Amino acid sequence: MTSPAAAPDPAALLAALGAVWSPDFDAYASGQLDASQVRCVLCGHAPCDCPPFGTSEYFALTDRLHGRTRGGGA
Numbered sequence: 001m002t003s004p005a006a007a008p009d010p011a012a013l014l015a016a017l018g019a020v021w022s023p024d025f026d027a028y029a030s031g032q033l034d035a036s037q038v039r040c041v042l043c044g045h046a047p048c049d050c051p052p053f054g055t056s057e058y059f060a061l062t063d064r065l066h067g068r069t070r071g072g073g074a
């Protein structure tokens, strides 16, 4: 048996963040892309290259994703 917490599920993590799917998710869902090729919705990298959860860098990414950037930069 596997623990639900043993290996974080990317989909569950995204759902917890407010469910903004990767632009590649449709391709993944239709079988055109392997999960490892789906760009992360936060960092835009495939595979995900996000900073560790809970770091200021991580929250900067989530803030940007949710349109809470201050200053309007890239």
Ligand SMILES: [Zn+2]
Pocket: 040, 041, 042, 043, 044, 045, 047, 048, 049, 050
């Ligand atoms: Zn990522």
